[in-house]
Amino acid sequence: MAFFATKEPLLLSLLLAIGFFVVAASAGNFYESFDITWGDGRANILENGQLLTCTLDKTSGSGFQSKKEYLYGKIDMKLKLVAGNSAGTVTAYYLSSKGATWDEIDFEFLGNLTGQPYTIHTNVFTGGKGDREMQFHLWFDPTADFHTYTVHWNPINIIFLVDGIPIRVFKNNEKHGVAFPKIQPMKIYSSLWEADDWATQGGRVKIDWSNAPFKASYRNFNDQSSCSRTSNATWVSCDANNNSWMWTTLTPHQYGQMKWVQDEYMIYNYCTDYKRFPQGLAKECNKLE
Numbered sequence: 189m190a191f192f193a194t195k196e197p198l199l200l201s202l203l204l205a206i207g208f209f210v211v212a213a214s215a216g217n218f219y220e221s222f223d224i225t226w227g228d229g230r231a232n233i234l235e236n237g238q239l240l241t242c243t244l245d246k247t248s249g250s251g252f253q254s255k256k257e258y259l260y261g262k263i264d265m266k267l268k269l270v271a272g273n274s275a276g277t278v279t280a281y282y283l284s285s286k287g288a289t290w291d292e293i294d295f296e297f298l299g300n301l302t303g304q305p306y307t308i309h310t311n312v313f314t315g316g317k318g319d320r321e322m323q324f325h326l327w328f329d330p331t332a333d334f335h336t337y338t339v340h341w342n343p344i345n346i347i348f349l350v351d352g353i354p355i356r357v358f359k360n361n362e363k364h365g366v367a368f369p370k371i372q373p374m375k376i377y378s379s380l381w382e383a384d385d386w387a388t389q390g391g392r393v394k395i396d397w398s399n400a401p402f403k404a405s406y407r408n409f410n411d412q413s414s415c416s417r418t419s420n421a422t423w424v425s426c427d428a429n430n431n432s433w434m435w436t437t438l439t440p441h442q443y444g445q446m447k448w449v450q451d452e453y454m455i456y457n458y459c460t461d462y463k464r465f466p467q468g469l470a471k472e473c474n475k476l477e
């Protein structure tokens with residue numbers, strides 16, 4: 189069943205042939221790429237579309253979503269997370285399709301007390317089923333400056349990268365009966381909200397509202413390497429047959445980088461949690477070839 193590698197380019201060529209070509213409108217402009225969807229004025233686009241901020245106070249969080257939906261892409265966003273005492277706050281940044289059997293690719297940033305490390309939480313849902321959490325600390329302070337968080341999703345794998353360093357790969361293991369997101373287009377969503385019942389140190393540390401409003405900032409959105417469409421069913425600006433992102437996986441060097449991150453900074457891996465999955469770990473946790 190390994191024929192997707194030859195089938196997919198045909199499908200994409202077809203989509204390209206019947207679709208419009210739209211020159212990717214200035215990457216990075218938040219006005220052009222996103223709609224603010226939540227928060228009653230707490231999320232704002234600033235600096236002529238170069239900066240977006242989400243805030244959270246006792247009344248509400250805030251959030252936004254992409255105008256386009258994507259079926260594969262290497263999508264970059266720079267984030268600067270809530271500084272200081274961010275315990276109980278969660279900044280979610282993810283791709284998701286719609287419906288009861290949705291697919292989803294998640295980054296979530298769980299705040300912490302001042303001086304304690306943020307946790308990056310990652311997950312992959314296929315057909316509405318997740319339970320594939322991997323969590324990491326970071327090798328830098330993600331509140332001091334902007335850093336790039338990338339979802340690289342192609343027919344071979346989904347790679348999570350931080351400043352270009354892969355931290356996790358979810359491989360396409362369809363031939364072993366593991367579902368892989370490849371049909372349902374996804375939009376990009378992000379929000380800043382309160383989740384102090386579980387987010388920080390297992391929910392033991394609560395949010396301190398005296399620090400509100402909390403703020404997360406976004407810059408340098410880049411979706412130029414992607415297949416996307418606006419809400420009408422016309423595929424646009426996809427360079428799938430001539431690029432380096434659609435058919436690539438990690439290089440040996442990148443595997444080395446990922447091993448470093450996972451050895452040094454990974455704090456949770458669903459693939460080693462026998463206690464939580466007494467009936468057996470997920471199939472993809474076995475060494476599959």
Ligand SMILES: *[C@@H]1O[C@H](CO)[C@@H](O)[C@H](O)[C@H]1NC(C)=O
Nearest residue numbers: 298300304305307387388389
């Ligand atoms: C917060 O800090 C504690 C102590 O260093 C750490 O165990 C935890 O993983 C950090 N992150 C969260 C979200 O609790």
Ligand SMILES: *[C@@H]1O[C@H](CO)[C@@H](O)[C@H](O)[C@H]1NC(C)=O
Nearest residue numbers: 255256417418419420421422
């Ligand atoms: C979708 O198509 C309809 C009808 O052709 C058009 O009125 C509308 O503006 C289109 N929407 C987008 C987002 O392109």
Ligand SMILES: *[C@@H]1O[C@H](CO)[C@@H](O)[C@H](O)[C@H]1NC(C)=O
Nearest residue numbers: 426427428429430431432433
């Ligand atoms: C493929 O991409 C390269 C570099 O981006 C470009 O120079 C070349 O013209 C492209 N070829 C086609 C057929 O689009």
